[in-house]
Amino acid sequence: MDPVTIGYLGIAALVLLVILGVPVAFASAFVGIIGISYIRNPSVGEGLAGMIPFANSASYSLSVLPLFVAIGFLAMHAGITTSAYDAARKWVGRAPGGLATATIFASAGFAAVSGASTASTAVFTRLALPEMEKRGYDRAFAAGVVAVGGTLAALIPPSALLVIYGIIVETSVAQLLLAGFLPGILSVVVYLIVITVVVKLRPGLAPIEPAVPMIEKIRALPQVAGVFSVVGVILVGIYMGWMTPTESAGVATAIILLMAMRKRMKLKEFGHGLLDTVQTTAMIFMVIWGVMVFVRFLAFTGLPASVADSVTHLDVPRWVILAAIIVMYLLLGMILDGLGMMLLTLPVVFPSIVALGYDPVWFGILLVKLIEVGVVTPPVGLNCYVVNGIRPDIPLESVFKGVAPFLLGEIVIIGVIVAFPDLILLLPNLMN
Template structure:
């Protein structure tokens, strides 16, 4: 069989397996092993399948992943997230939709000590959603705010999905983490603006909060010192070249651990945090192993290079091709989870993007932003399912309805990323 045809059949088989509900890790590993056995023989195919997982795991760059995951879970179990929400509520509670705005700010704070979108959504569904309901907020708006606020964890450093992108396409993890900061802050600002506009148009959705004294506001800041310390260590260490991403993550983890101990974190909560870290890390690495096996199979078929040549040879402006890729990701985001979508497409799409002359760091930010949109769009908006799973009394359609105004804001953010690539690449280019 022609190698290109075999590669196309492999991609089709992988898509069918994923659509049928087979986990991406197993679907990609099975397809990759079977494909390599066909194209290189049983002995070589099986041998390579055993070597690839270790070869791709024994990487210094990958050691940053469990540390980033640990930071988020330790912060959650130590109550640092609650302190961040309380501080945000005191500072912006009086603004239109103040509690909703506080939820966005607190979600950004949690993103700075986490990196997992669904974890952030789960935390604030339990923390912020009951608070907004108790203050008379519309449930649809509150649920939408919590779901969309969780997406900030995908861009604001530390971001696990940016690290995975960097490993797959062999790009600087440090530059990717820095590149995510400004668009992450832009997303936060746009979400706050959407809340302000929605509440101004319908004030009944969000009652005005009682005022808080300046002294109370100042008193709330020391409680979130850990968040500022983690952000400073990770971004400052990477930006000035003092530490690698792994070293900065190690120091940040130590800071969170010390804070947790000072807060008298129980052995049970610490154990739960470590177990959550182990489970999540194992899941991520299994996906990486499976996809790397599949990527090696595709490399043997020559399909990625063939697709790149076809795309570059198209007699259309490169922006039209980019627009087609964006539409493809938006449609895929409606039926696939973000990590699976990225793993399935990057082996073929990334060479074409580089061949068209687009910056790989910039494209990583654009891709992660598209994945963010995917986790809040029907029918498989994972963050919306998390909200509904924790609060089944809020119908899933109500959660999606609450997210809808924010999707208009997402269009603006995507436009900024496309039209102003220098804005995305500003911090990476200024690295020491």
């Protein structure tokens, strides 16, 4: 059988296993090992199955992931997130949809010390949603704000998805993290505009908050000092060339630990933070190992090169192909989680993107933004399921209803990313 045909059959088998509920890590590893064994011989498949996990775990670039994960969980268990939300509430509570606005700002702050979308959503479902309900906010609107706010963790550094993307396609992780900052800020601005417009059109969704004295606002500023410190260390350290992403993550983790000590974090909470870090890191590494085995199988078949060659010889403008890829990811986001979608498609899609002349760093930002849209759209909408899982009294349909106005904002953001690639690449280009 032709190797390229075997590659297509392998992709079909993998998609079928994922649809049947087999975890991506096991499904991709299984198909990859069977495929390599068939193309070469069983001894090669067995050897690569043992070699690839070790080779990828020993990668210096990959060492940044556990540190980024630790920053988020330690900040959450130390109560740093609660302090950031309280400060945001005091400063912007009087704005239209004040608590919703504060939730977006606090979500952006948590994104700067987390990098995990679902973790951010879970934190603010417990923290911000009850506060908004207590003050008379519409439940669907409040739930939608929390779900959308969680997506910021996918772009604003440190972002685990950007790190994984950089490792898979062998692109600079430092440039990806810098490139994610401006689109992350753009997303915050667009979300705030959506909140303002929605509340102006339907004032009953969000009552006006009482004024907070300026002295209380000033006293709240030290509560967000740690968040700004982490952002500064990561962005400035990488931009100035003083630190690698792993080194900046190490310093940022130390800052969070010092803040946790100042807040007298209990040993039990510290243990929970470490346990969550280990569990999440193990899950991410297992997915990477399985998918890298599958990627090696596709390389043996020659399928990625064949697809790239076919795409570049299509008699259509390259923007048409890009538009088709964007639509494909938006549709996949409705049935697959973000990490699985990225790992399953990049081995085939990325060579075509490079062959068409698109910048790998720019495409990484676009891809992560498309994944963000996927985690808040039905039927999968992982962030919406997180909200519903923690608060089963809020129907899933209500969460999706609350998210709906923000999807128009997401279209605007995607349009800006596509239309102005130089803006997305501004910080990486300045670093160079």
